[in-house]
Amino acid sequence: MTDPPVSTFLSKIRRPSNWRSIRIQPIQTQNIPATDMAVMSKSRIIGAIEIGTAKVAVLIGEITDRRSLSIVGMGQCSSRGVIKGEVVDFKAASDCAHAAILEAENRAGVRIEGVYLSQTGGHLSGFRNEASVTVSAADNRVSYEDTERVKTLAKEKQIPPERTIIHHIRRPFRLDGRLERNPVHLEGRRLEVGYWTVHGHASKVSDHIHVINGFSLHVDDIILSSLASGVMVTTQEERQHGVLVLDIGRGTTDFALYQEGHCYVAGVIPVGGDHLTNDLSIGLRLTASQAETLKLRFGSGVLQCRDRSQRVWLNGDLSIGDRQVSRYSIERILALRVSELFEVVRKALGANYVQENLGAGVVLTGGTSRLPMIDRAAQEVFKVPVRLGENPGWAHEELKQPEYATVLGLLNYGLNFQGENDSEPVRKSGLLGIFKTLVGA
Numbered sequence: 001m002t003d004p005p006v007s008t009f010l011s012k013i014r015r016p017s018n019w020r021s022i023r024i025q026p027i028q029t030q031n032i033p034a035t036d037m038a039v040m041s042k043s044r045i046i047g048a049i050e051i052g053t054a055k056v057a058v059l060i061g062e063i064t065d066r067r068s069l070s071i072v073g074m075g076q077c078s079s080r081g082v083i084k085g086e087v088v089d090f091k092a093a094s095d096c097a098h099a100a101i102l103e104a105e106n107r108a109g110v111r112i113e114g115v116y117l118s119q120t121g122g123h124l125s126g127f128r129n130e131a132s133v134t135v136s137a138a139d140n141r142v143s144y145e146d147t148e149r150v151k152t153l154a155k156e157k158q159i160p161p162e163r164t165i166i167h168h169i170r171r172p173f174r175l176d177g178r179l180e181r182n183p184v185h186l187e188g189r190r191l192e193v194g195y196w197t198v199h200g201h202a203s204k205v206s207d208h209i210h211v212i213n214g215f216s217l218h219v220d221d222i223i224l225s226s227l228a229s230g231v232m233v234t235t236q237e238e239r240q241h242g243v244l245v246l247d248i249g250r251g252t253t254d255f256a257l258y259q260e261g262h263c264y265v266a267g268v269i270p271v272g273g274d275h276l277t278n279d280l281s282i283g284l285r286l287t288a289s290q291a292e293t294l295k296l297r298f299g300s301g302v303l304q305c306r307d308r309s310q311r312v313w314l315n316g317d318l319s320i321g322d323r324q325v326s327r328y329s330i331e332r333i334l335a336l337r338v339s340e341l342f343e344v345v346r347k348a349l350g351a352n353y354v355q356e357n358l359g360a361g362v363v364l365t366g367g368t369s370r371l372p373m374i375d376r377a378a379q380e381v382f383k384v385p386v387r388l389g390e391n392p393g394w395a396h397e398e399l400k401q402p403e404y405a406t407v408l409g410l411l412n413y414g415l416n417f418q419g420e421n422d423s424e425p426v427r428k429s430g431l432l433g434i435f436k437t438l439v440g441a
Contacts, residue, residue: 073108228409233389
């Protein structure tokens with residue numbers, strides 16, 4: 001039985017034959033260097049869409065024959081119909097996505113046809129699978145066919161029919177136990193490779209894709225959110241030394257663990273900033289909006305307030321209904337939930353989390369990473385250095401905030417996977433090589 005690939009769903013989402021692209025002069029640009037791209041004779045338009053619990057974000061980029069990308073449009077809409085990264089109200093989510101797409105197109109002065117779409121949600125799971133083969137040549141030199149044979153074997157594990165593969169994330173080859181990035185033509189007897197395979201519930205993945213189907217778009221590829229944001233906020237050196245990236249959004253926490261320059265484990269925890277707000281709401285008997293306001297104004301990832309008598313005003317305007325709330329209680333509730341969130345991530349990593357293998361520590365990104373002192377809370381749980389991620393310098397000023405790491409990563413993915421419609425495009429180094437590894441090429 002063959003596992004249902006994401007392409008099964010992608011092939012169903014194509015624009016009508018009478019859909020036409022309208023190209024107009026862009027209103028603003030931000031140049032991004034590309035890596036090892038084939039020279040293109042004309043500009044191309046690519047789109048990136050993140051459908052999250054907090055927002056739908058859309059970026060439009062123009063790839064030029066100068067091997068650079070200009071961000072020419074951005075659109076955004078506060079999410080509706082999405083809970084914990086999953087679509088629960090199709091019409092509401094679709095309307096929101098369409099509004100964000102239209103805003104991006106209007107700002108760019110272009111009409112997009114295809115997009116790169118992020119994927120998250122608690123329905124996603126992963127497993128490790130490994131395989132080994134004996135080198136076939138008489139002189140024990142590894143051939144390209146040997147590498148393809150062992151990769152095929154390592155991806156053979158079947159999944160239930162209601163699940164679909166999102167990514168095969170390849171780990172480094174090993175030749176007679178030695179780590180080899182490209183073992184072809186090297187001498188050895190036993191060739192090994194492993195994959196971390198991410199899969200999701202087929203209907204939920206399909207729902208995510210079809211949110212934008214009514215807008216006459218096709219999905220060029222689906223990318224796990226943690227893979228997109230992870231590459232944006234870390235360096236190749238950090239990924240080589242070992243680093244854990246946590247993308248903490250409103251409804252989910254996406255994680256990616258890198259070692260030896262490769263992503264070893266990736267997944268999703270259905271816990272995020274909304275859970276902090278909910279705990280405040282219950283613990284202090286507040287509405288969700290009141291709790292969110294207190295979290296933003298007085299929140300902290302660790303308990304700093306030692307004066308249990310200290311009070312803060314709920315609204316701060318002394319209006320009717322305004323009241324005082326214990327600041328100690330606010331910080332204590334948030335600190336407990338934040339610590340629990342990190343403990344859940346560590347438990348999900350299981351034996352894959354080895355403190356000594358995280359030479360570059362932990363990097364936090366996503367909107368909830370803006371909570372003060374959240375890095376200190378993470379350090380207390382993971383026992384390694386923790387820093388807040390920064391989006392790359394080429395990002396436009398309004399995209400500097402951590403909640404845009406994923407959609408920026410999607411756009412970079414699209415930049416580096418553009419080609420001349422070759423069936424097997426050449427992908428070599430930089431982000432290009434990284435993403436090639438991530439998807440198991």
